[in-house]
Amino acid sequence: MLNELKTFIAVSQYGTFSGAGARIGLTQSAVSAQMQRLEDELGFALFDRTGRSATLNDAGRETLALAEEMMTLYARLSERGAVAAESGMVRIGAIASAQVSFLADALARFRDDRSGWRIRVVPGVSLSLLAQVDSGELDLAVIIKPPFALPAELEWRTLATEPFVLLAPKALARKQPSWRELLRSAPFIRYDRASFGGRLVERFLRRARLNVQDAIELDELQGIVELVARGVGVALIPDTVGLGKWPATVTALELGDATFHREIGLVLRPQHSRQAVASALADCIGTAAGA
Known part of the structure; x- marks a missing residue:
């Protein structure tokens, strides 16, 4: 409060x-x-x-x-002098794929340098986390770059650019190797249109004039991968390190010249009471993401 x-x-x-x-x-x-x-x-x-x-x-x-x-x-x-500058709580929001990839390394690096600081990681989708940084509830967040301009009070730092691929069951891809035809003919597992990543997928489909056969829509990328692995359908998802290796039963088809990307980055509010420590954590995240 x-x-x-x-x-x-x-x-x-x-x-x-x-x-x-x-x-x-x-x-x-x-x-x-x-x-x-x-x-x-x-x-x-x-x-x-x-x-x-x-x-x-x-x-x-x-x-x-x-x-x-x-x-x-x-x-x-x-008013605790130097002690106050070396301890406290920093709050960071993070999308799921960041939490299971470079964020763990970043938090370990940060704790090595600033062991007096406690960290609270808040999960969520990009739109919600962005709003929480804007309102001051979070010090910074790892999110997908929104398809609109950020408020002037917020700072954006790009961490990674991830290409989208068409994920398909191997048996289906062997019969039909064309990603365009697979999108037209196979059941489509859709990346939630309410998310920033899902909006990119929807924009791509409209631009490519591709009509898909919607079957299931969800936001969790790992859940989408598991559905494709079980032969439920095909999906357009980012090739992100957070998902690890693809299951043995799926194949990832590159989109060639039609490839589109999602941009992962940090959003933070430079002017607040924990500016120094938030910037230090942001630097650790940038280093880990680059590695």
């Missing part, structure tokens, strides 16, 4: 969600989301919302006094 209280105090100082966000490095939507969470947790409204302004109501003014007192006490707890 500390992040929400800090934002609440900023809103009371600057009068609008956008004004507070500009001062503390959050978007207006992120400020709004934090204030909604705070009101939900407290069980009462804090503002008289009129137009673009956010005026404190009676309950909000009482809460502000307590919030300022709490933040003062918290600041005293944080």
Whole structure:
């Protein structure tokens, strides 16, 4: 709740969600989301919302006094000199394929250098993790690059670019080696269209004017691989190190000149209280991903 209280105090100082966000490095939507969470947790409204302004109501003014007192006490707890700079909690979000590949090596490297810091890894899909970094709930996240511009307050660092392949049962690929014909004729196991990776697949199919026979749709890449291995159908998925070796019963067909890619990277918020340690962890992740 500390992040929400800090934002609440900023809103009371600057009068609008956008004004507070500009001062503390959050978007207006992120400020709004934090204030909604705070009101939900407290069980009462804090503002008289009129137009673009956010005026404190009676309950909000009482809460502000307590919030300022709490933040003062918290600041005293944080005044530990060098010790404070060498310990604490850093929160990182990560998509599944990152967690089972380079992230483990990155966390080990980070712990070697900064053993006083605890790490919480939060799983999720890219869109959810991006929102949590934007709102300040996470310090950084490993996600698929979104198909839209990031808020100006966020920083993007590319880690890897992964080509998509057509994964097919070997027996089926031997009968029909053309990836285009396999997509047209075989049951299609679709990468969830609500995910950033799934949107890339949908865009590719439209661009290539390929009509597929949808059978199953899911977000978990390993689950898609297992379904193909059992002969359920074919799938377009990224050739990512997180999946390891393909099962013996499947084959990966390259798309040639039609190949498209997903970009894996880090999103972080440069201006926050754990900027130094988040940047150090980001550097460890970059090194591990490059290796």
